[in-house]
Amino acid sequence: xxxxxxxxxxxxxxxxxxxxxxxxxxxxxxxxxxxxxxxxxxxxxxxxxxxxxxxxxxxxxxxxxxxxxxxxxxxxxxxxxxxxxxxxxxxxxxxxxxxxxxxxxxxxxxxxxxxxxxxxxxxxxxxxxxxxxxxxxxxxxxxxxxxxxxxxxxxxxxxxxxxxxxxxxxxxxxxxxxxxxxxxxxxxxxxxxxxxxxxxxxxxxxxxxxxx
Amino acid sequence: xxxxxxxxxxxxxxxxxxxxxxxxxxxxxxxxxxxxxxxxxxxxxxxxxxxxxxxxxxxxxxxxxxxxxxxxxxxxxxxxxxxxxxxxxxxxxxxxxxxxxxxxxxxxxxxxxxxxxxxxxxxxxxxxxxxxxxxxxxxxxxxxxxxxxxxxxxxxxxxxxxxxxxxxxxxxxxxxxxxxxxxxxxxxxxxxxxxxxxxxxxxxxxxxxxxxxxxxxxxxxxxxxxxxxxxxxxxxxxxxxxxxxxxxxxxxxxxxxxxxxxxxxxxxxxxxxxxxxxxxxxxxxxxxxxxxxxxxxxxxxxxxxxxxxxxxxxxxxxxxxxxxxxxxxxxxxxxxxxxxxxxxxxxxxxxxxxxxxxxxxxxxxxxxxxxxxxxxxxxxxxxxxxxxxxxxxxxxxxxxxxxxxxxxxxxxxxxxxxxxxxxxxxxxxxxxxxxxxxxxxxxxxxxxxxxxxxxxxxxxxxxxxxxxxxxxxxxxxxxxxxxxxxxxxxxxxxxxxxxxxxxxxxxxxxxxxxxxxxxxxxxxxxxxxxxxxxxxxxxxxxxxxxxxxxxxxxxxxxxxxxxxxxxxxxxxxxxxxxxxxxxxxxxxxxxxxxxxxxxxxxxxxxxxxxxxxxxxxxxxxxxxxxxxxxxxxxx
Numbered sequence: 001x002x003x004x005x006x007x008x009x010x011x012x013x014x015x016x017x018x019x020x021x022x023x024x025x026x027x028x029x030x031x032x033x034x035x036x037x038x039x040x041x042x043x044x045x046x047x048x049x050x051x052x053x054x055x056x057x058x059x060x061x062x063x064x065x066x067x068x069x070x071x072x073x074x075x076x077x078x079x080x081x082x083x084x085x086x087x088x089x090x091x092x093x094x095x096x097x098x099x100x101x102x103x104x105x106x107x108x109x110x111x112x113x114x115x116x117x118x119x120x121x122x123x124x125x126x127x128x129x130x131x132x133x134x135x136x137x138x139x140x141x142x143x144x145x146x147x148x149x150x151x152x153x154x155x156x157x158x159x160x161x162x163x164x165x166x167x168x169x170x171x172x173x174x175x176x177x178x179x180x181x182x183x184x185x186x187x188x189x190x191x192x193x194x195x196x197x198x199x200x201x202x203x204x205x206x207x208x209x210x211x212x
Numbered sequence: 213x214x215x216x217x218x219x220x221x222x223x224x225x226x227x228x229x230x231x232x233x234x235x236x237x238x239x240x241x242x243x244x245x246x247x248x249x250x251x252x253x254x255x256x257x258x259x260x261x262x263x264x265x266x267x268x269x270x271x272x273x274x275x276x277x278x279x280x281x282x283x284x285x286x287x288x289x290x291x292x293x294x295x296x297x298x299x300x301x302x303x304x305x306x307x308x309x310x311x312x313x314x315x316x317x318x319x320x321x322x323x324x325x326x327x328x329x330x331x332x333x334x335x336x337x338x339x340x341x342x343x344x345x346x347x348x349x350x351x352x353x354x355x356x357x358x359x360x361x362x363x364x365x366x367x368x369x370x371x372x373x374x375x376x377x378x379x380x381x382x383x384x385x386x387x388x389x390x391x392x393x394x395x396x397x398x399x400x401x402x403x404x405x406x407x408x409x410x411x412x413x414x415x416x417x418x419x420x421x422x423x424x425x426x427x428x429x430x431x432x433x434x435x436x437x438x439x440x441x442x443x444x445x446x447x448x449x450x451x452x453x454x455x456x457x458x459x460x461x462x463x464x465x466x467x468x469x470x471x472x473x474x475x476x477x478x479x480x481x482x483x484x485x486x487x488x489x490x491x492x493x494x495x496x497x498x499x500x501x502x503x504x505x506x507x508x509x510x511x512x513x514x515x516x517x518x519x520x521x522x523x524x525x526x527x528x529x530x531x532x533x534x535x536x537x538x539x540x541x542x543x544x545x546x547x548x549x550x551x552x553x554x555x556x557x558x559x560x561x562x563x564x565x566x567x568x569x570x571x572x573x574x575x576x577x578x579x580x581x582x583x584x585x586x587x588x589x590x591x592x593x594x595x596x597x598x599x600x601x602x603x604x605x606x607x608x609x610x611x612x613x614x615x616x617x618x619x620x621x622x623x624x625x626x627x628x629x630x631x632x633x634x635x636x637x638x639x640x641x642x643x644x645x646x647x648x649x650x651x652x653x654x655x656x657x658x659x660x661x662x663x664x665x666x667x668x669x670x671x672x673x674x675x676x677x678x679x680x681x682x683x684x685x686x687x688x689x690x691x692x693x694x695x696x697x698x699x700x701x702x703x704x705x706x707x708x709x710x711x712x713x714x715x716x717x718x719x720x721x722x723x724x725x726x727x728x729x730x731x732x733x734x735x736x737x738x739x740x741x742x743x744x745x746x747x748x749x750x751x752x753x754x755x756x757x758x759x760x761x762x763x764x765x766x767x768x769x770x771x772x773x774x775x776x777x778x779x780x781x782x783x784x785x786x787x788x789x790x791x792x793x794x795x796x797x798x799x800x801x802x803x804x805x806x807x808x809x810x811x812x813x814x815x816x817x818x819x820x821x822x823x824x825x826x827x828x829x830x831x832x833x834x835x836x837x838x839x840x841x842x843x844x845x846x847x
Contacts, residue, residue: 014236014238015238015469017226017232017233017236018233018469018470019233019470022233022469022470022471023469025471025475026467026469028521028523029240029467029520029521029522029523030521031521032517032521032522032523033240033518033519033520033521035518040553046553048553058232059227087521088240089238089239089240089467089469090238090240091238200223200224
C-alpha cells in the first residue's frame, strides 16, 4: 500500500542560493531525519518517490513550492507536519500538507503557470515603469537568447502588473507560463527584457497554477 | 565592516559567483550562537574550498567540542574560490565566518586545519582577506591568536612565521585547554596587554609548540644544527597529544545544501594502525592503535541517520580489516540497515577474500567499485615498504571481487619507492592487466580496472625520512611507461603531476627558512596549489631562488643517518632510533609483522606510559604496561 501527500512549503532568503537538485537532496535527508516511510522506486538504482512541480530559479524566494511524496503507509497530515518541523533546515517551512489520490496527475504535467512578485532597484518614476511594462506587453514578439538558444519570451508572459513604485525600487507582479509542453518563462529574463538586466532584484514566487 | 554590512554586500556579490550556497551558511546542524551573549569567539578554518573542508572529520570534531563549551562559540570559514575572492576584494568585504558573518579579525582564536602542505598559501589568503596580519610577529592585542593543527603540522616550522601556536597531535582535549588559557588571561589582564602572556602560557600546555620561543641554527652547508628554546621552562621537545580513549563520536554532522566531496556522516572505528608500512606518515604519527567498542559505533550510526538524514555512513580507519571486531560490527550493521536505503562504506580493506565477504554484507542497492592499495607490484618492493602480500593473493582476491558481482576494481600504487627500477613499474602494468584479465573472464568487456598511481614522497617521522624523492627525469620516465601501458579499453590511469610532488616534498621536509618562500610564492600569485590548474611551480622556484634556497636540497638529498631534521624537536612518541632501524631493515629486504602480533618497542608506550597505565587493557592494541616497569624507568 502507498499513500501520496502534497506538501506546500516556503523558501526564504536563507536558502535562496540552493539549486533545484540540491533542494531535492535536502528533502530526501529531511524525510529521513523525520523518519517517514518514503517509498522507493524498484530496480537497480532505487530512488525515493519525491517529485516537485517546478524548479525555483536560484536566488529566488517562494511561498508556494509544491512537491508530492509517496509513503509506504498512511499518516495523518498533521502528524507528518509535526515530524517534519524539527527536521527542516532554517529557511524552509511547511505551509500545508494534504493527501492526494495515488493516481492524481503528475505535478509537472498539471502545472500551467507561476506567479512572481519582483522588486527591482530602480530610480525610474511610476510613469516610466508603466510605460516599460506596456511596451513589453504590446510587443508581438521578444526574441531572447539563453544558453545559446534563441526563443520568444513574449508569449511566455501571461500578465505583468505594476504593483508599487518608490524612489529607489519598483514592484511588479508577473504571471509566467510554466508548462511542460508550451514552455516556461523566467522572471530574470523578463526583467532583462524590461531593461533591468543587471539591476539588483528580489524575486519571490507567490503561486503556482495547476490545471484543475 | 560589521556583520550587517557584510550581509548587505553579500546580496550583491553572491549572485555573481559560482555555487553561492558555499558562502551562506545556515546548513542543518550548523550552530549560530548569539555573538554578544557569548564571551569567547573561535573560528575553525579549512584552507581549501567548502566542499573539501566540509568533508574533514577533524574540524567536525572540534566544532562539536567547542560549541558544547559554555561561553564559547565556534564558527567555520573556508577558502573562497578565486571568483569569490575577487568579489570580496572588489567590494572591500573581509572574509567572514559562515555562521554569524563576522570578519576573521574579530575572533579571539582562528584555528587552521593543515592536513597537507599544498594548502599553505591558502592560509595566507584567508588571513589577508580576514584582516589579520600575515606574520605572527606583526600581530598585537587587536588581533586573534592563530593556531594550527593537523597532519602537516608534525613538521610545523615551514609555517612558523604565520602561526602563533601549533597544536601537535590529537586536538580533542588540547583545544579546550587552549581556549581556556586565552579566555582566562584576556579576562584577567586589566592593562589589555594579554598577548605575550597568552603565548607564553600556551607553550606550557603539553602538545603546544610556540615557534617564537625556539631558536634555529644551521650549519654552513645549510643543514640544521639545532632547535633550542630561548626562554626558560618551555620544553626542548614538544610531545604530541593523544586521547587515551577515543572520545564519543560526533553524530550531529552539519548537512550541506550543496554536493560536497564526501556526502556522508563518518564514524571513526579505530585510530592508528599496527601495520607499519614504511612510507606511511599517518601510520607512524597516529600510534597507538585505539579501537572504538562495537556498541558505541552502532549507537552512533543510529544517531547519525536520525540527526543528519545522510544516505551514507562511512566507517573510518587507516585499516578497517584490522579492527578486532570487524565481522561482528559489519554483520550487525548489515542486519540492522539492510533494505533501509542506507549505504555503508568501509574503506581501507586488506587484499584478501575476507574483505570481499565484509563488503558483501554491506552491499545495498547500487554497487560501486572495490578499492585496494597494493602500493607496489613486486613482492620484493612490497617487502621493502613493509606491505607484503603475495601476488597470487592479489589475483585470487580480484577474482573473488569480480565473481561476486563487482565490475570495477580500483588499485592504488605508488611510484618512486626507494631504489625502484623501471622493472618494478612495468610490474604495476602487468599486475593491473592480470587483474583485468580476471575481470574479463566473468564480466567480459564490462570489467574495468582503474589505477591510481601517486608518487612517493619521503615524509618526516617515517622510516623513509632519510631517503630522497625520485628524480624528475625518473618520475617522468615511469609515468610515460604507465601511460603507454594503460592505453587499452578497460584500464584507466590517474597520476600525480611531478610539479605537485616536488612542492609537497620540499614543503613537507622543509625548515623555518621556507616561511619567507611561502610568503613570496603567495605574493607571486600562488593559491590553491593542490589544484593542478592553479599550481604555478615557476613562482615557487622563483621564490626559492630569491631566498637562495634549492628545492632539491630539501626534496632530493639522501640524508645521512646522523642528520638533525627540522622536525626532530617534535616528538611523535615513536623513537628516531626505531625508525632508523626499520629503514635499515628495509634496505635488507626484511619485514616486520603487524605489531599486534609482537611489540617492536617503537617507543609509543614509554612516551605515554602514564596514560597507558590508567587505560583498560583492551582500549589499546599495545600490550598493557606493568607498574613495575614504570617504577624502573622513574628511578
